[in-house]
């Protein structure tokens with residue numbers, strides 16, 4: 507039997523242990539202080555003996571945070587030493603989101619339940635799935651005495667659910683030299699239900715507040731005022747023309763073009779017979795990565811100011827959120843190629859590199875020129891009550907990671 511086949515079998519044998527580690531990590535609620543919790547330290551401490559048992563080399567990159575009793579948010583780099591090839595890193599986050607409405611759960615969210623091949627509990631999919639998979643990929647290699655071609659590592663971070671300032675962003679600021687552009691970096695915290703989406707890029711997120719000021723007057727005498735709501739309505743309509751000025755498409759995205767949508771409107775006048783002198787609305791723009799946000803801002807300003815002046819109103823535009831997406835991980839990057847081969851073999855799926863409209867922590871890697879790929883065979887139960895994951899999926903994703911870590915994705 508070939509080495510790769512032995513490794514896949516070994517991972518499968520470890521399935522009962524995967525359930526037990528799931529139970530351990532699910533039992534420690536790791537909520538960030540912004541979610542009313544004490545952070546991730548207790549959870550990392552529960553994991554440490556297991557990491558130590560594999561003989562991993564470990565380095566802590568904790569972030570100080572006075573909002574939690576321990577005063578710190580733990581981040582850990584842990585790796586199995588290997589040859590002098592590039593390091594393969596799998597990054598998972600330790601924190602989870604609150605359980606929400608407890609009555610919508612079939613049991614205690616912090617106590618793992620197993621039924622019909624599925625594991626239930628807060629965090630099992632997001633992100634214990636990735637954490638447990640990568641751990642057992644390393645464990646299988648260790649038990650078979652396989653020396654990986656380069657270091658085989660796990661990155662465990664805090665604070666993913668509440669901004670990553672005390673998590674990956676802190677790690678990359680403190681230890682930028684821990685990662686190299688030659689490394690294979692996988693973030694198993696996104697993907698699709700078939701396992702066939704390797705996320706390599708994401709749209710920029712640009713949220714704007716638009717404040718229109720006119721002059722309030724009686725509903726019967728609009729000629730004596732300036733209807734700010736009418737001006738705002740014309741501006742919202744004009745976003746279609748502004749967007750048409752950015753017609754680029756990128757077929758890697760499920761929705762291959764940029765979007766620009768009016769979303770929220772602040773409450774204006776309370777009665778029907780007053781012409782509003784002020785109107786405030788918001789735009790949610792999701793733009794293809796290569797589009798400079800400054801150009802979008804300038805085009806919107808030009809359009810809105812022209813409308814304001816025609817209406818006799820004034821307009822002020824301010825930024826609510828501005829995340830310029832970094833350049834994509836190339837579709838033929840080594841991490842993408844390796845994942846494609848391993849996914850084909852384990853899941854029997856042709857995975858394609860693609861983009862999403864939201865944001866992931868991989869953007870922090872990409873901002874530093876580190877080609878990260880976001881992948882797992884995921885399901886939509888994350889952040890919901892009765893969050894679940896199939897044990898079989900955890901096993902198979904662990905097999906994919908084991909092939910990556912061991913450099914055996916093309917071997918028998």
Ligand SMILES: [Zn+2]
Nearest residue numbers: 599632633695
């Ligand atoms: Zn997550």
